Amino acid sequence: MPYNEVPLEELLGKTLVKAEKVKARAGRDIATGDDNYADEIVFITNLGVEYRLFHDQDCCEGVSVEDIVGNLADLVGAPILMAECVTHENVNPEDAPRKGEDSFTWTFYKFATIKGYVTIRWYGESNGYYSEEVTFARMEAA
Numbered sequence: 001m002p003y004n005e006v007p008l009e010e011l012l013g014k015t016l017v018k019a020e021k022v023k024a025r026a027g028r029d030i031a032t033g034d035d036n037y038a039d040e041i042v043f044i045t046n047l048g049v050e051y052r053l054f055h056d057q058d059c060c061e062g063v064s065v066e067d068i069v070g071n072l073a074d075l076v077g078a079p080i081l082m083a084e085c086v087t088h089e090n091v092n093p094e095d096a097p098r099k100g101e102d103s104f105t106w107t108f109y110k111f112a113t114i115k116g117y118v119t120i121r122w123y124g125e126s127n128g129y130y131s132e133e134v135t136f137a138r139m140e141a142a
Helices: none
Strands: 003-005 016-028 035-045 050-054 061-069 082-089 103-113 116-126 135-139
Touching: 035 061
Parallel strands: none
Antiparallel strands: 003 135, 016 035, 035 050, 050 135, 061 116, 082 103, 103 116
């Protein structure tokens, strides 16, 4: 599905009817022929607009949701009051274990409504030559 990368702040003031973590097909392993799946967070507004947080998988890196603090259901049914992103490159935030990769990135997406706060913690690792970034995008009709 085509998409446009947009600022996370585009969610501010919008009311979600869906917020969920899914596994999406991310391609096929060349060596084994097996399908690869990657983490995505799907947001759908009450106007039917779909947004996604995901990593566009390349060759030799891994990026996944490490943890979700709070309940994604707290983001549904009330306007989004906070939407921010905090990134730590090659520095472990407090309480995050060092995993020993050459290059790594922690990305925290923080959301709030009057119902509660949610932090989605992504962890990316590579040999330093590949992206460890997470993309926030508005999905477009094909």
